[in-house]
Amino acid sequence: MSAPLRLVIFDVDGTLVDSQADILAAFAQAFAVVGRPLPAPVDVMAIVGLSLDIAVRRLVPQISDADCAVMVEAYKDAYVALRASMPISQTSPFYPDCREVLNQLHAIPEVLLGIATGKSRRGLDHLIKGHGLDGLFVTQQVADFHPSKPHPSMILQAMADAGVDPAQAVMVGDTSYDMEMAAAAGVAGIGVNWGYHAPEALGAAHHVIDRFDELPAALDKIWSL
Known part of the structure; x- marks a missing residue:
């Protein structure tokens, strides 16, 4: 199976x-x-x-x-x-280990990757092209077509696109808006402490990680429950 x-x-x-x-x-x-x-x-x-x-x-x-x-x-x-x-490698550089972990997750057949961002469609397209991320994300939700975070619309549409239910989805983000959006959509949230909100603002997160290479283990922990 x-x-x-x-x-x-x-x-x-x-x-x-x-x-x-x-x-x-x-x-x-x-x-x-x-x-x-x-x-x-x-x-x-x-x-x-x-x-x-x-x-x-x-x-x-x-x-x-x-x-x-x-x-x-x-x-x-x-x-x-x-x-x-x-x-774009200078204006919006990857955080350490980001690209490597994205590739690692993308290589797992049953794991799909998505985006839910406050960026515009134009801004996200530029970033994906500039960093060579074409084909990595099966669903891309942008601010042009959704209410602002923390409304759950982006996550709900991402799950519909991917054909998964809330128990099989996780939101990864650096702000309280991301974690509140995840909670509103009924999915687990993983907060990252290298971004623009302090770790103490991520109270709605199921886990908070310190480094990108900690993400696979955090995902395993959530999905083993």
């Missing part, structure tokens, strides 16, 4: 790649366009993972709809320009 299919869903920024420098630079330009000072970096990074319009409103609670729309477009334009200025 063949093993059941299992799905590992990954966040991107702060989980697979470190895009902090580009995110801060793009937000700096977005705030400058509307004449506002950039908040402290720790506050900016705290909203990474949310859909961009929600992120802007978290940073500027009283912002008008018009200024929010201007900032969203300015951020997108700045991010595109930054990506074009340097190779």
Whole structure:
């Protein structure tokens, strides 16, 4: 009898790649366009993972709809320009052991890989192409087509795409939004402590790992229960 299919869903920024420098630079330009000072970096990074319009409103609670729309477009334009200025290996490098573990999991026939990210379709496509990840992820959920995290829509669609139930799916991410999204979808969450939220913010996680190469053992522990 063949093993059941299992799905590992990954966040991107702060989980697979470190895009902090580009995110801060793009937000700096977005705030400058509307004449506002950039908040402290720790506050900016705290909203990474949310859909961009929600992120802007978290940073500027009283912002008008018009200024929010201007900032969203300015951020997108700045991010595109930054990506074009340097190779993606420099602007959004993998975290240590990330690529090796992705390849290791991808080589297991019953394990499927997916993505659930606050990135746009355009942004994710650029990252996948730049890092040579084509064909690795069977389901790719982006902010263009879903409510912002922690709404479970991305995970629910990823499970539907892969044909797995919640007991056979795991969400891996660095933020409270990822872990809350996992809980809302009824799947186990694995938090990573190298990203943009502190480990103590990952209270909804089933496990928190310190290094990427700890992920396979954490998955085995969840799926052996």
